[in-house]
Structures are given as C-alpha cells and as structure tokens.
Amino acid sequence: MSISSIEAKIKGIEEEKNKATEGHLGMLKAKLAKYKKELLDLSAGGGPGGSSGGDGFGVRATGDARVGLVGFPSVGKSTLLQKLTGVDSKAADYEFTTLTCIPGNFQYKGCDVQLLDLPGIIEGAAEGRGRGRQVIGVARTCGLILIMLDASKPLQHKKIIEEELEGFGIRLNKKPPKIKIKKLEKGPVNIIKIVKQTHLDDQLITKLCKEFRYNSAEVTIRQDATMDDLIDALEGNRIYIPCLYVLSKIDKISIEELTMLSKIPHVIPISGKDEWNMQELLEEIWKELKMIRVYTKPKGQIPDLDDPVILSKDKCTIEDFCLKIHKRLAEEFNYAWVWGTSAKFNPQKVGKNHKLDDEDVVQIVKK
Ligand SMILES: Nc1nc2c(ncn2[C@@H]2O[C@H](COP(=O)(O)OP(=O)(O)O)[C@@H](O)[C@H]2O)c(=O)[nH]1
Ligand SMILES: [Mg+2]
Known part of the structure; x- marks a missing residue:
C-alpha cells in the first residue's frame, strides 16, 4: 500500500472512531495502530536532505546524555540552544535548519549533555512525511524529550505535538503497561487478571489479541488496563521517554497567565531571550535524566x-x-x-x- 492510501485509511478510521461504541472503538484503535506502524515501516530514513544514519539524523552522540528538543517553528528552540550551548543554528541556512537536526552540548554538574534541536519534525506535514523513522531513531537515543511551547498558544500546540509523537509509538512520561503476552502453539486466548479490570472485558481482550494475530496466547494483566495499554502491549516496540514541557517567552505574558500555565504537569516556564529560569530548567533536565x-x-x-x-x-x-x-x-x-x-x-x-x-x-x- 502507498503512503497516501494508508493515510486515507487512517483518516477514515479517525472519523469512524468518533461515533463508535466501546467494543467497536477497540477494534478501530487496533487497526489505527497497525496502519500507523505500516506507515512508519514505509517511511525509510532520510527524507530530502536528511541522512539515514544509524540514529536517524546521522548526528554523532557525544557526552553522557542526550536531550531532544521539539516544538513548532518560532517558539524559541534555536534561541534556547544558543543560550545553553553557544551553538548558533540561526546562522545556518534556513532550508538546512528545517531539514536536519542541530546538536549542541552543555555542561551541568559535571555532566556533558547533548541537546538536539529537531526543527523539522513538527513543522509542515508534507516535510514531516517519511520522517517517522528518523524521529524514532533519535528518540531511542534520548534520555529526555523537551517539548517547547510558546506561552501565547501553548495548549493547542501541546496536543498536536503529543499526538504526533504518540503516532510514532513514543510514550511520554508513561511506564510500559504491566501486561505480558505470550504466544502459544494452540488453544484459545487465556486471560489472567491479577487486578480487577474496569475498562476491558474478556471478549474485547480476546478480539484485540486476535486482531494482532495472537490467536492462541496467555495474557497476564497486572494493572487496571485501558484499551490503549493493551494495544501498546500487543504492538510492542513502544518507546517510553520522560518529557518536560518548556513554556517559552514568558516575558510576553502576564503573571496571572503564567500562574495558570504553570499548573500544567511537568512544565518549566522560561524566557530564552531574557534568560529567565535557566538554572531551574537545567536542574529539572538533570533530575529527569537520572x-x-x-x-x-x-x-x-x-x-x-x-x-x-x-x-x-x-x-x-x-x-x-x-x-x-x-x-x-x-x-x-x-x-x-x-x-x-x-x-x-x-x-x-x-x-x-x-x-x-x-x-x-x-x-x-x-x-
Ligand atoms: N519575547 C521573546 N522572544 C523570543 C524568546 N525566545 C525566542 N524569541 C524570538 O522568537 C523568534 C523565534 O525564535 P527561534 O529561537 O528562532 O525559534 P525556533 O524557530 O523555535 O528555533 C525570534 O525572533 C526570537 O528572537 C523569548 O524567550 N522571549
Ligand atoms: Mg530554529
């Protein structure tokens, strides 16, 4: 199947999903996960100007840890990279900076941290096409993702970026579901529930298993799992990464707005321009990198x-x-x-x- 026909299928399922019942929803979600994976498999590394290097963008990992920075254009990514690492990515050619990934290193508490400005990921769906593999390649090597949000329009952007990364199989600030699935030679789908399930019934679990070709299997569930948890477990191959939301340009908003936005979990408000809260940002990065x-x-x-x-x-x-x-x-x-x-x-x-x-x-x- 071609990329555009898979994309059409995904769009069709997304629309159907809005009016589906619980059981039907599970099947649609499973199908969606499968098509998204197919789309990723099709998107070979190396879009235009990109490299198909081992880590997705061909940037050599240096230092003790790696942090990936994503966000819409003009939210202040290059400014932050420049302030923290001294690397001036704005000086580089515009086309070039949207298509590649710009690394810089900073030192904190004796730790050498590589910060990657990943500009091309969110901006422009057309450019983003075929980038999934690269994003995943990089994400796998990052100990932390920073999602940068412009303080003047943070929530809408947050949702779009999270959905984009979710679609690539990246799970932010989550633990892998406590679900074990063992394929068996023969027999039915045997479900072992260690804790009470309030979202999933046996029929749905069996149906989802079969959708992922687990016709004979032993499923052990150790948490009150949702449909999404089960699909993640069945799909496997998810990447679990901590994430901080860097709320940028707070010099442009009021104290009242700042107070409200600071309630978003995992949020660090900063002003790259005025270098506000940089020390706290570094400290939080350090903590998250463990x-x-x-x-x-x-x-x-x-x-x-x-x-x-x-x-x-x-x-x-x-x-x-x-x-x-x-x-x-x-x-x-x-x-x-x-x-x-x-x-x-x-x-x-x-x-x-x-x-x-x-x-x-x-x-x-x-x-
Ligand atoms: N007021 C304000 N402007 C900023 C801040 N950070 C960046 N900018 C401005 O926002 C624009 C885009 O910044 P840039 O770092 O290139 O964003 P990028 O596209 O995400 O890399 C530039 O004009 C910056 O000077 C900030 O903290 N406060
Ligand atoms: Mg930039």
Missing part, C-alpha cells in the same frame, strides 16, 4: 571533586563505574572503598555489584 556523579579518590589523596564520573541510575554499579573509566580497570578490579550515602559505613568495602548513589566517592583497589 544521572549520578561519582568522584574518584586515588589512594592517599583527596577526592577529585571537579571531574566526576557520570553514571545513569539504572546503570550505577561499581562495575559500571570501572567500565566508564576504562575496560581494563573492570578486569583488574579486586574490591572498592565507598564513601557516601550508598555506604553502610564510611568507607565500606564493596564488590562489583554494589550500587552507587549521587556524590559517592570511590577508591578502586586492583588485584
């Missing part, structure tokens, strides 16, 4: 507090720490001394699997 700083302490010396080793909270063992410094260090490792909140007493003698906390101090003892 990084920790670990200081090294060579034997008989004081810890080096200027140059921390940066680890992420899901990979923060002593072994991860060694590997980040040098592969050989992990091989030569005997034990380590740890000072800080992860230690039961200071210092504690630990092995490779010990998990470190932010601002711990480590001394490695080799074999």
Whole structure:
C-alpha cells in the first residue's frame, strides 16, 4: 500500500472512531495502530536532505546524555540552544535548519549533555512525511524529550505535538503497561487478571489479541488496563521517554497567565531571550535524566571533586563505574572503598555489584 492510501485509511478510521461504541472503538484503535506502524515501516530514513544514519539524523552522540528538543517553528528552540550551548543554528541556512537536526552540548554538574534541536519534525506535514523513522531513531537515543511551547498558544500546540509523537509509538512520561503476552502453539486466548479490570472485558481482550494475530496466547494483566495499554502491549516496540514541557517567552505574558500555565504537569516556564529560569530548567533536565556523579579518590589523596564520573541510575554499579573509566580497570578490579550515602559505613568495602548513589566517592583497589 502507498503512503497516501494508508493515510486515507487512517483518516477514515479517525472519523469512524468518533461515533463508535466501546467494543467497536477497540477494534478501530487496533487497526489505527497497525496502519500507523505500516506507515512508519514505509517511511525509510532520510527524507530530502536528511541522512539515514544509524540514529536517524546521522548526528554523532557525544557526552553522557542526550536531550531532544521539539516544538513548532518560532517558539524559541534555536534561541534556547544558543543560550545553553553557544551553538548558533540561526546562522545556518534556513532550508538546512528545517531539514536536519542541530546538536549542541552543555555542561551541568559535571555532566556533558547533548541537546538536539529537531526543527523539522513538527513543522509542515508534507516535510514531516517519511520522517517517522528518523524521529524514532533519535528518540531511542534520548534520555529526555523537551517539548517547547510558546506561552501565547501553548495548549493547542501541546496536543498536536503529543499526538504526533504518540503516532510514532513514543510514550511520554508513561511506564510500559504491566501486561505480558505470550504466544502459544494452540488453544484459545487465556486471560489472567491479577487486578480487577474496569475498562476491558474478556471478549474485547480476546478480539484485540486476535486482531494482532495472537490467536492462541496467555495474557497476564497486572494493572487496571485501558484499551490503549493493551494495544501498546500487543504492538510492542513502544518507546517510553520522560518529557518536560518548556513554556517559552514568558516575558510576553502576564503573571496571572503564567500562574495558570504553570499548573500544567511537568512544565518549566522560561524566557530564552531574557534568560529567565535557566538554572531551574537545567536542574529539572538533570533530575529527569537520572544521572549520578561519582568522584574518584586515588589512594592517599583527596577526592577529585571537579571531574566526576557520570553514571545513569539504572546503570550505577561499581562495575559500571570501572567500565566508564576504562575496560581494563573492570578486569583488574579486586574490591572498592565507598564513601557516601550508598555506604553502610564510611568507607565500606564493596564488590562489583554494589550500587552507587549521587556524590559517592570511590577508591578502586586492583588485584
Ligand atoms: N519575547 C521573546 N522572544 C523570543 C524568546 N525566545 C525566542 N524569541 C524570538 O522568537 C523568534 C523565534 O525564535 P527561534 O529561537 O528562532 O525559534 P525556533 O524557530 O523555535 O528555533 C525570534 O525572533 C526570537 O528572537 C523569548 O524567550 N522571549
Ligand atoms: Mg530554529
């Protein structure tokens, strides 16, 4: 099927969806998810001027973490990139800047963060076509997405961007559904409900499973799941990323408006132009990235507090720490001394699997 015929189908289903009953709605949503996936599969990387590089835009990842910045044109993305990283993307040719992704790096708490200005993603549906793969490629490598919203028209834009990213299989500020689906050789769809289901009945669950070719399967549901949760679990391959909404140009709105807009969850109000609230933005980015700083302490010396080793909270063992410094260090490792909140007493003698906390101090003892 061609891109435009799939797009026509999606439009038709969207219209039907508005007048559907619950059960029917589930089937339509499942079909929609399937067509959207087909559309993505068709959109090979590398639109005009783009690159089909491994991460979607061919920008080399540098630093300890990556943050993707998306938003409508003229909301202040380039201005923020310039203020935080010194990279002047406006100086680049206009055509060029809408078609590619511009990286810049900034340092915060010893962490080197790569910020990617992804201008071409939201602007212009025609240009955006075929970009899905690239967006996903980049999103997979980002620890955080920043959605920039102009304070003068934030809510409408927020909805459009969220729907666009949702359509690409990206889930913002969500956890994967606690639903396990195991394909079986034969038999019916066997549903195991660990908690009471208030949105889904067995008939609908079975129908949805079959729609995704799980004719014989064991479905274990550990949360009060919605239709969308089940479809995400059946589709698999979703990307779960934290997201902050950067409300820009607050220098142009009133205190009353600002107070109201600040109630949006995960929102950080800023003015890139006047550099308002930059420190808070950096602090929130840091928190969302879930990084920790670990200081090294060579034997008989004081810890080096200027140059921390940066680890992420899901990979923060002593072994991860060694590997980040040098592969050989992990091989030569005997034990380590740890000072800080992860230690039961200071210092504690630990092995490779010990998990470190932010601002711990480590001394490695080799074999
Ligand atoms: N008042 C105000 N204007 C801003 C702010 N940030 C950017 N601008 C202006 O908005 C326009 C678009 O900014 P730009 O950074 O190029 O937006 P982009 O298209 O999202 O990259 C420019 O004229 C900027 O000077 C801000 O915080 N306050
Ligand atoms: Mg720009």
